[in-house]
Amino acid sequence: MLEVHLHSPVTRQRLRAGPAADHIDGFADWLDRQGYKPTSIDTLLRSLAGWTDWLLVAGFTARDLLPGLEACRLAIKTEHIHYRRGPNHQSVVAASAFIRFLQQRGELPPLATSPSxxxxxxxxxxxxxxxxxxxxxxxxxxxxxxxxxxxxxxxxxxxxxxxxxxxxxxxxxxxxxxxxxxxxxxxxxxxxxxxxxxxxxxxxxxxxxxxIPGFASWQLSSVPRFLVSEDVERVIGSCTGYINELRDRAVLLLLARLGLRASEVAQLKFADIDWRNGRILVCGKGRRQEALPLPQDVGDAILLYLDHSRPTLQVPEVFTTVRAPCRALTRATVTSIVRSALRRAGIKAPINGAHVLRHSAATTMLRQGVSLAGIGAVLRHRSPMTTAHYAKADFGLLSQIAQPWPGALGFKLCNISRTLRAFARFADARGNVHVLASTVVEWAMEAPSPYARHVRLQSIVHLARFLHAEDPTHEIPSNLFHAPKCRPLPYIYAPEEVEQLIGAVCGLRETYPLRRQVYATMIGLIASTGLRLSEALDLRLDDVLPDGVLQIRCTKFGKSRLVPLHPTAAKALDRYLEERCRLAVTDDHVFLSVVNKRLASRTVQYTFSRMRLLARLAPARTRPPRIHDLRHTFATRALETCATQREAVGSHFVALATYLGHAAITSTYWYLEATPELMTKIAAAAEALIAGEAI
Incomplete structure (x- = not known):
């Protein structure tokens, strides 16, 4: 009733005498159901009275409300009407709300809108x-x-x-x-x-x-961006308990404890919460529905919001907006809630949105000992590789992979273009103006090995498919060469051989002051971390983070990762950096050449061959040991320290693959078959298992 929401009898009389008299009581109740506060309802009704007074003076009736609204807008804009009992801009706002109310009830036709x-x-x-x-x-x-x-x-x-x-x-x-x-x-x-x-x-x-060509990108190439658990609690604690912040606290807890996406929180309905069994039904990507446990603090926060803050709005969604007209939250609103909480807590997050709390929930669970499979189940990932991304942030597990300092106990576009040019010359010599399957097969057969033929054919298949979309005359050849890549067995250095290599730097000529320290530190760093040579050469001073962590940026397959160092390796690197920083050079690479620039790979390979001779390494194989074999040696030593329990083996392999920056874990499994020492241990464990002994 109008008397409940409007206390001025004079204003009530004006409204009941105007064109809106038949619907004014329903409009007042509608405003209340939309979540407007009593003071806001009073203000809107008073403003509406100014509009109805103007309608009477202008000669509009109850059948002319829509034209009356447009005429009032025009009058305010052109005549600048501002008097006590006349219309103003607030009157237009109130009149627009009144028109929407009538349209929802079917009393007025909807406004003509432009076609969608x-x-x-x-x-x-x-x-x-x-x-x-x-x-x-x-x-x-x-x-x-x-x-x-x-x-x-x-x-x-x-x-x-x-x-x-x-x-x-x-x-x-x-x-x-x-x-x-x-x-x-x-x-x-x-x-x-x-x-x-x-x-x-x-x-x-x-x-x-x-x-349509794709843009080059690689799966799991970035480092997870997250907040530490202390910062997450500060963000949640920024909601101090005011009525309007009860909703924000419940939303933040859902994001931080269960790792929900912003859209999943916005779409959460009352029917999705099973209070009796303490579960919550989440409808995520691809319309997949999963039941998750409802933590006690999350459930308490939702109940507190429902009891004291949520407006009495007849919508199925749990969370609604604070300001009237109240409606269900959107994904953008949830993101805005997180941004406001971050600002209140004074935290500069790596991602200024709701997804940072999802990443934070995953890394927190990982550091608390939850398996990657368990985290994937909570986050509802389709692929285990998506969850493996978070292993980059598990410093505790990665630190177990790091080895002591020795003695201290994507495709490349240039390769593709070279292959395509070679085929173009071959096809041009035969007078071909289109890609012909027979020519492709003939050219691929000239490769020296089955795997090289497979690579050649695959390169041209991509080109042919791209050209066929524009001109069907181009033929797409079938994949006739299925050949797995045969990798040569790695050379596994003995611990004393690595020490001999590092000691051999004393025999190098000191062509510049830091030459011996550069190569000794580089070889030791690769041996204790398994870095690729290019990754070590690309290291910059800013990549050496506090607490003995290296940041490897955009290496093979565009991947980035964090590499914790063994304490002995961190000390050795710090000693080198103290001498390195005494040089007055502008280049910020960690390892410098004679001209105070980044070392070239060819220079390092030549110097390593000299060090190998000075160390008098005499391998049994005809292939001499390489720098890259230090990486293979690191992986082998890390696998030798692996526990035999099934869950420990799985976690160890994931951690090692993450530490080494492998694109797929199959590259890590290769060491099991490529290393005789590991195969011997596997055979012994299998015999013990068959014999019924404890492994």
């Missing part, structure tokens, strides 16, 4: 339905795709049969050029998905998506 993108482009609606039904994409993901697809349709038209590969590539490059790599990949994914849909439904030539 789906109305303008029917194929867009078909694409959204197909992706939703067959690929399981959510509406939020499809909304991100929609802007890109609309731009494509505006630029190239709706008739996909006339699309050319050149025009598609030009569109993608134009849209992606202002953005970073992640946004560029999103644009490529959206366009490829749309072209794949058009090809499957017969609206464009098949395989047109191969005309």
């Amino acid at each position: 993108a789906v109305d303008l482009w029917p194929v867009l609606g078909e694409f959204r339905a197909w992706m939703r039904n067959h690929r399981g994409l959510t509406d939020s993901t499809l909304d991100g795709y929609q802007g890109i697809i609309v731009g494509l349709l505006d630029a190239l038209g709706s008739d996909a049969r006339v699309y050319s590969a050149e025009a598609l590539r030009a569109f993608v490059l134009d849209r992606a050029s202002p953005h970073g790599i992640h946004r560029a990949k999103g644009i490529v994914n959206a366009v490829r998905s749309f072209l794949r849909f058009l090809g499957l439904t017969g609206q464009c030539p098949p395989d047109m998506q191969y005309a």
Whole structure:
């Protein structure tokens, strides 16, 4: 009733005498249900009275409310009406809310709106339905795709049969050029998905998506960006208990304890919480539903919010906005809640959004001893490799991989281009103007080994598929050469041989003051950490972090990682850096050459051959030991220290693969078959298992 929400009898009389009299009581109750505070309702009703007074003076009736609203807006804008009982800008706000109320009740027709993108482009609606039904994409993901697809349709038209590969590539490059790599990949994914849909439904030539080149990126190439547990608690504690912050605290606890995504928190419904059994049902990516345990503190925070802060709004979602009109949260609102909490706590996070708490939850669980499989189950990852990303942050497990200091106890574009040029010369000599499968096979057969033939053929298959999307005359050859790569057995240094190598630096000529220290430290560092030579040469002073940790940036396959050092290795590196920092040079590389620049790999290889002779290493094999064999030796020694329990073996292998920066854990398993010492131990363990003995 109007009397409950508006205490001024004069204003009530004005409203009941105006054009809005028949609906004013329902409007006041509607404002209350929308979550408006009593003072806000009073203000809106008073402002609405000014508008209805103006309608009476201007000659508008109850049937002319929509024209009356537009006329009032125009009058305020042109005549600058500002008097005590007349309309003002607040009156227009109140009138707009009143019109929305009448439209929801069906008393007024909805406002005429411009046609949506789906109305303008029917194929867009078909694409959204197909992706939703067959690929399981959510509406939020499809909304991100929609802007890109609309731009494509505006630029190239709706008739996909006339699309050319050149025009598609030009569109993608134009849209992606202002953005970073992640946004560029999103644009490529959206366009490829749309072209794949058009090809499957017969609206464009098949395989047109191969005309869109991808942007180079590698899986698990970055280091996890997270907050330490103390900072997470500070963020949660920044919600001091005010009524409006009860919701924020519950949201932050869901993100930090269960690692939910922002969209999953926003979409959480009352029906998803099983209070009796202490579980919560989460609907994540790909419409996958998983039941997670509801921690006690999270449940208490949600109940406190529901009892004291949540408005009485009839929506199924648990969390709503604070300001009226109240509605369910969105993903952007959840992100805004996290940003505000970070700002209140005075924490500068590596990711200024909700996902930083998901990463933090994973790293916290990992450091508390939870297995990667358990973390993957909580975070609902589809692939174990996604969870293995967090092993880069488990310094405790990685530190077990580090070895003492000796004596202290992606594809490369240049290689691809060289291969393609060689094929182009071969095909040109035969007068071919298109890729022919017979020519490709003939050229691949000239390679010296089965694996080299396989690599040659695969390189041309990618080129042919790309060209075939533009001109069907190009043939895509079949993969006729299935040959696994045969890696040569590594040379495993004995501990005394590594010491002899480091001691051999005393026999090197001192062509510049730090030469002997540079090579002794470099060999010792590679032997104790398993770094690749290029990674050691690329180290800069800023990459040596406090507490004995090295930051390896963008190495093979674009990967970055953190490498904890053994205490003896950290001390040896610190001693070298003390001497290194006495030099007045501008170059910040850790290991310097005679001209105070980064050491060249060829220079190091030549010097190492001299050190090998001085150390009098006489391997039994014809192949001399290499610097890279120090990396193989490190991996072998690390595996020799592995415990025999099944869970310990799995964690040890994941940690070693992460420490070494392997693209796939299969590269780490290779050491088991490539090293006779490890194979002997495996055989002995197998015999003991068969005999029923304890391993």
